Amino acid sequence: MKRGNLIDGKGIAGQIKDELKDEIQAWSAESGRRPGLAVILVGEDPASRTYVRGKVQDCEQVGIYSRLIRKPDTIEEEELLFEIHRLNEDPAMDGILVQLPLPDHISSDRIISEIRPEKDVDGFHPINAGRLSTGLKSLLPCTPHGILQMLKRTGISIAGKHAVVVGRSNIVGKPVSLLLQKEDATVTMCHSRTQDLAHYTQQADILVAAVGRLQFITAEHVKPGAVVIDVGMNRTPEGKLAGDVDFESVREQASFITPVPGGVGPMTRAMLLYNTVQSAKERG
Numbered sequence: 667m668k669r670g671n672l673i674d675g676k677g678i679a680g681q682i683k684d685e686l687k688d689e690i691q692a693w694s695a696e697s698g699r700r701p702g703l704a705v706i707l708v709g710e711d712p713a714s715r716t717y718v719r720g721k722v723q724d725c726e727q728v729g730i731y732s733r734l735i736r737k738p739d740t741i742e743e744e745e746l747l748f749e750i751h752r753l754n755e756d757p758a759m760d761g762i763l764v765q766l767p768l769p770d771h772i773s774s775d776r777i778i779s780e781i782r783p784e785k786d787v788d789g790f791h792p793i794n795a796g797r798l799s800t801g802l803k804s805l806l807p808c809t810p811h812g813i814l815q816m817l818k819r820t821g822i823s824i825a826g827k828h829a830v831v832v833g834r835s836n837i838v839g840k841p842v843s844l845l846l847q848k849e850d851a852t853v854t855m856c857h858s859r860t861q862d863l864a865h866y867t868q869q870a871d872i873l874v875a876a877v878g879r880l881q882f883i884t885a886e887h888v889k890p891g892a893v894v895i896d897v898g899m900n901r902t903p904e905g906k907l908a909g910d911v912d913f914e915s916v917r918e919q920a921s922f923i924t925p926v927p928g929g930v931g932p933m934t935r936a937m938l939l940y941n942t943v944q945s946a947k948e949r950g
């Protein structure tokens with residue numbers, strides 16, 4: 667059998683950014699302002715610093731005004747909340763993003779739920795999660811929305827397919843299951859404690875691996891011809907970035923597969939820009 671085709675997340679993200687650049691230019695000419703994104707980074711975690719830098723660069727590329735707010739990891743929860751409340755009231759800011767993870771002494775749930783839902787460009791606020799689960803319009807979480815866009819723009823049909831999602835997190839597993847269901851897929855949700863995982867994953871036409879364990883999904887989990895989406899971002903013992911899927915062996919079975927890096931990650935970044943533009947347009 668032919669090796670699976672690569673789904674080019676980086677390329678598709680580039681297309682979306684080009685589309686957004688045009689959209690932002692037209693909207694800014696009409697409204698007299700640029701969409702604005704505030705990014706809050708707490709502490710000095712090297713990976714978080716890299717991601718935040720990437721977000722600021724993405725904004726520059728497409729014409730979004732961005733403000734990076736850096737705080738020491740000793741900051742008190744109340745002080746961080748004060749900053750969120752200030753940004754909630756700032757008319758120049760359409761989106762507020764708090765880079766995760768936060769230090770242990772700060773409750774991410776509390777911080778996220780204090781962001782105004784209409785400025786919650788991560789789509790993590792309980793109001794946005796609730797609206798998604800009841801089928802109402804909302805800001806969608808970036809990684810799940812990015813996965814959906816990748817499938818659609820690659821021409822992979824979803825309706826009537828059996829999608830199996832491995833992972834039940836609030837930020838990927840649950841919302842991606844809802845989005846796939848909304849597109850008329852039949853969805854099965856599994857997780858790290860599912861017994862006989864391969865029994866379920868072998869039935870998947872579309873398999874989404876979002877379990878956060880290095881190379882957890884192997885060829886024996888995959889039906890020949892399946893579409894495999896790898897959300898994992900793990901480090902190998904050699905320090906290389908690798909996903910939840912054992913890429914080389916699974917590629918032999920799959921019809922389409924996302925690489926890590928270059929798959930879901932760049933789509934997450936692109937959909938953050940998309941949400942910021944949506945938020946700006948809604949707010950006027």
Ligand SMILES: Nc1nc2c(c(=O)[nH]1)N[C@@H](CN(C=O)c1ccc(C(=O)N[C@@H](CCC(=O)O)C(=O)O)cc1)CN2
Nearest residue numbers: 717764765766767788907927928929930931932934935
């Ligand atoms: N507030 C948030 N915090 C975090 C999120 C998030 O969506 N919102 N997700 C991750 C980190 N993240 C974005 O913040 C993110 C991570 C990685 C990538 C990406 O493009 N990865 C590249 C590879 C990069 C590398 O070489 O290290 C790829 O997959 O090609 C995008 C976004 C946790 N925190």
